Amino acid sequence: MTETSSDTPLSGHALIASYLRLLDGSPGVYRMLDAQARVLYVGKARNLKRRVANYAKPTGHSPRIARMIRETTEMMFLTTRTETEALLLEQNLIKQLKPRYNVLLRDDKSFPNILVTRSHAFPQIKKHRGAKTAKGNYYGPFASAGAVNRTLNQLQKVFLLRNCTDATFETRSRPCLLYQIKRCSGPCVGLISQEDYAQSVREAERFLSGGSTEIQERLAAQMQEAAEAMEYERAAALRDRIRALTNVQGVQGINPRGVSEADIVALHMEGGQACVQVFFIRAGQNWGNRDFYPRTGSGAEEAEVLEGFLGQFYDEKEPPRQILLSHPIENADLLAEALTEKRGRKVELLVPRRGEKAELIEGAARNAREALARKMSEAATQGKLLTGLAEAFGLDKVPERIEVYDNSHIQGAHAVGAMIVAGREGLLKSQYRKFNIKGEDLAPGDDFGMMKEVLTRRFKRLLKEDPDRESEAWPDLLLIDGGAGQVSAVAEIMADLGVDDVPFIGVAKGIDRDAGKEEFHRPGARPFALRHNDPVLYFVQRLRDEAHRFAIGTHRAKRSKAIGTTPLDDVPGVGATRKRALLAHFGSAKAVTRAGLADLKAVDGISDALAETIYDHFHEKG
Known part of the structure; x- marks a missing residue:
């Protein structure tokens, strides 16, 4: 180049x-x-x-x-x-x-898959998202975690495959609850042979590859045989498995006969906004759909919007054999060539005009039209709330970006700060941020100090990355969880940073700390309240509750991670498998730290060299 x-x-x-x-x-x-x-x-x-x-x-x-x-x-x-x-x-x-005049795909999250592992004698079936590094067979993509969970739930009923981790499997001494409710065959305690379990795995994979009819026919024949042999309990269990298999297909909605592997991509545009609806067809089954709302690049036409969406959508996703489109695009041959090169086998881009494929496109286009109508209606409602918020709080302009801050800790331990973002499109979850509180000089429970650290880190970064305030990352309003004390502290922080044009408001619980009696605090002004039935009050409450939910969730995740840590995590060469072996052998991490060199060498999977590393690690500290 x-x-x-x-x-x-x-x-x-x-x-x-x-x-x-x-x-x-x-x-x-x-x-x-x-x-x-x-x-x-x-x-x-x-x-x-x-x-x-x-x-x-x-x-x-x-x-x-x-x-x-x-x-x-x-x-x-x-x-x-x-x-x-x-x-x-x-x-x-x-x-x-992210140029202003280009079409931009704003939601580009990865899609979940179903993984059947291959690293264990009794394979596990589970949801998987991200890089396909684990050994096993992957089936997907599914449109959402909900679509995967529904399918896994029914597959457990049909094929009785385990979803527990290998570590849990190895430590079981009796069957778990999933066995009791007929969702697992109990391989962990020898209630099914490895050969029979392997047959169940093959059947599950055959179903995920499109062989559902064959499996249902075989189960039906087995049920008939059991009934004729008066094995009514076995016949009832087989009946339940057939019903579960039918339920999987039922929740999938459309299951096209002539399309085995394709993405159905339909675009609808209205009022300068666009919605792209994508249905995932794999193994002749509908594995869910997702709607996207790409930025239209200040007025791009349908062909450009759809082409821009496709190029970015498949940038990090494996394309299917066929991509069915609602509109023709200018560079279809070029995009097909690029996707074929990426996949390693032929990818077709088609704009069907008749037959089953055209019906699939028509259904996806209807979904896109209805989804965009709902979003535009929600945006209009959100716009009214933002306008009402500006009027209620005396803001100079209607805020386009609101940032809400909260902290969470237990007596100062595992402290985190949280920021959520809302705008005309509602909650912007991709822009949420968490802050691990790093200040070592903070007193336990010092909420003012935590807020100072969070806001200082947030605005120092903004000032560094966008000193001219030209991007959309700068907030138009800050909502702080707290009253007059927090507002005074924030005023001091913002003054120190030289940011004097971003308004902020403290949201404090009112009398008896009841919801609906909130007081709002602004610098240099008396506290005020809103009418109990004011929609703006409900809006602010939702924002505050969302910030609190995010902060609590982040804190719990940090605390759980800390609880799961042991001194072994700091030893070079000791990963999860060797850590489990050491804990199983000695009973606790503390016992490992006190173990002699000969005892460490006796642990399965611990080489002599690693045993010396572990011994030296703990005894050099003494």
Whole structure:
């Protein structure tokens, strides 16, 4: 790759025209920047010179493109060897830089899978999210954790596979509750042979691979045989398994006959907003759907929105054999080539017009239309609440971003600070933040000191990363859990930081600490309350409760992690498996620290060299 840029006082199409002499017909990626060097747009081109020449024309552009050209004061270029490479680079830059005029996928979380492990004689079936590093077979993606949990719940009833960890499995001396309620076959205590359990695993994997009909027929035949042999209890158990298998298919809704593996992607746009609905079809089964609301890049058309969504959506996800689209896109052949290269086998992008595939697209489009209508209705309600909040608290403008802060600890132990964020789209959970309280000089339970540390860290980072306050990361309002004392402390902190234009309000429990009697505190003003039935009061209560929930959850997670730690965690070379072996052998971590070298060498899985490392680690401290 090669990169070029140029400094020039020109702007708009005249500036863009000045770059033409520097360019040739190579494929590549271009960036358009404004006067503050912010990236306005990232685009790819099969022929950079030809594409940039289009922007150099003074007329013939859509209002969106014309506005973007007027704001452009600089361009940057990266040439690539192929157009496919340019496509991949473009999507990476869009996700990294988030340019204003590009379509941007805002929710890009990974999707869960079902994992059947292969590292144990009795494989475990469980939900898995993230990198596929564990040994085993993966089935997915599922649209949500709920879709996975529902499927796992029914699969346990049908195939009786364990979901306990290997460590729990090894320490069981009697069957657990799941065996009692017929969700597990009890392999941990020898209630099923390894051969029979392996057969159940094969059947579960056959179902997840699309063989549900075959399995149901076999179970039905076994049930009939049991009934004829008057083994009524076994026949009833088989009946329950068939019913559970039917329930899995029932909650899946659509189960297409002619589509075995595809993503159904439908777009609906209205009022400058977009919703993309994605259904996951795997093994001939519907494994759930998810709606996405990409930023439309200040007015992009349907084809550009859908193409931008697809490029970013599959950036870190394995594409299926077929992707069924509601609208044609401009570079379908190029995107299909890039996805085929990524997957290692052919990927097709189709826009079906008739038949079952067209019906699937129609259903997904209906879901997208209805989801966008609900979101726009919720946004209108949220807008009214934000306007009411500005009026109730005497703010200069309606807040676009509200940050709510809370702390959680037990007598100062495992202290954490929490920040939640709300805006016109409701709670913005991807922007929540937690702060492990690090101040060693804080007295136990010093809430003022904790708040000072949290706000100092938060705003120092903001001042460092965005001193000109040009991004959307700066809050328009802070809500603090506390009364006059907390507000005074916050006022002092903000003054020290030189941030004097971000309003903040303390939310304190009122008389008898009852909800509905909250008092609101502002610097230099008397406390006030809102009417008991004021929607703004309910809104603030929800924000405060959400901050408290997040803080408590973060604190509990930190406390649980601390409770699970032992001195063995600090010993080099001692991981989870060796830690379990040492604890099983000696009974406690304390006993390990006192053990002699010969005793340590006697533990299964502990080599002589590691035994010496463990011994030296604890005895050097003495």
